[in-house]
């Protein structure tokens with residue numbers, strides 16, 4: 001397939017934001033879920049130029065999904081805190097409705113999703129009917145994706161395996177020419193060949209037509225040469241990140257898995273140490289009775 005010129009792709013979302021070299025700009029982002037007592041994302045800054053591929057990682061609960069959802073415009077944050085293609089992710093609904101900003105997340109196990117619409121998957125529908133039902137798609141791109149994802153158009157979506165259903169869902173999510181793609185662990189159900197082929201496709205998308213991708217994952221096999229940027233979150237803060245060339249550990253290690261494992265173990269040890277110190281401090285603190293609490297003596301006068 002001949003890649004369209006970058007300027008043509010950038011003009012999918014009107015408004016002149018195509019002049020901006022950065023596809024994603026996050027400035028000192030703080031985010032707290034409604035009714036939550038503590039912040040999930042804290043003082044997070046991240047800049048991704050067009051065409052970059054960012055690996056987003058961190059321990060369970062570090063805030064990866066939350067960050068991707070904020071970037072996808074699913075939660076309201078300050079207009080300057082998150083700019084996608086030069087526009088505020090939450091406030092500019094055209095970003096998602098045009099397909100320029102696309103998010104593929106964990107809900108895909110149960111739902112079909114594309115261009116911001118999620119449809120619960122219940123019916124006995126053929127894969128081909130769903131894929132060919134999406135309008136305004138480049139037929140060459142559609143054929144390429146069907147082949148890449150090894151999809152049998154006769155698969156009935158309520159009867160196939162999780163991995164097969166996932167392939168159809170990924171195909172539908174990629175039919176339109178996104179400019180920024182947010183991937184939240186979408187390859188977990190896929191076999192090794194399917195996953196590696198897909199990662200190669202994503203790399204081509206970035207190199208050939210300047211798409212920008214953020215990929216959150218815990219699976220590092222075959223990812224060594226994939227990312228151009230990295231973001232490692234710890235309790236909602238980006239403690240390591242930026243262009244991969246600026247991350248010293250990535251220059252010497254041969255396996256990404258070993259680098260991230262080391263960070264995760266260090267983080268866990270640090271957390272344990274802090275918890276032990278806090279418990280020791282609490283145990284050592286003098287135990288003064290709280291004068292505001294009721295006592296047997298006070299109870300006598302009630």
Ligand SMILES: Nc1ncnc2c1ncn2[C@@H]1O[C@H](COP(=O)(O)OP(=O)(O)OP(=O)(O)O)[C@@H](O)[C@H]1O
Pocket residue numbers: 033034036040058059060061062063064065066067
């Ligand atoms: N809807 C919500 N309301 C309140 N807190 C939430 C909500 N969703 C997530 N959290 C909290 O935000 C924190 C970050 O969760 P998040 O799902 O973003 O982490 P993650 O890094 O994606 O984890 P994992 O690797 O397990 O997928 C967790 O402490 C979680 O409990």
